[in-house]
Amino acid sequence: MSQALDIAKIVPEPNYIQRISPEQLLVVFEACKHLDTAIPAWWYDPSSPKPRRPCPTMLVVSQVCRSWRALTHSTSTLWSEVLLDNVK
Incomplete structure (x- = not known):
């Protein structure tokens, strides 16, 4: 019983x-918000049956x-x- 109380x-x-x-988290988040536009379009393959697009x-x-x-x-x-869709 005493062990349970100690825990x-x-x-x-x-x-x-x-x-x-x-405040520090906001600095990180502000830096991250530009990742969507900084990532090149190499990840997107329109010929794929299910093209994958990253979530914002x-x-x-x-x-x-x-x-x-x-x-x-x-x-x-x-x-x-x-950025909702960076494919034109």
Whole structure:
């Protein structure tokens, strides 16, 4: 019984990513938002039966966890440009 009580007192430390401040995360996210336009079109093969297109970076980042979702959704500059399709 005392062992169960001791285990209950253990508080896990946050992982490294949780130690990064929201301001620092925003710097990283701002850098990442340009990845969609920086990636060359080599990944796209129109002759493929199911051409694969990557999901917009900010959409992926916003789905990682609740705190990232809240942070990305509350920062309008991250959503000022969203590449939906870079194939002409």
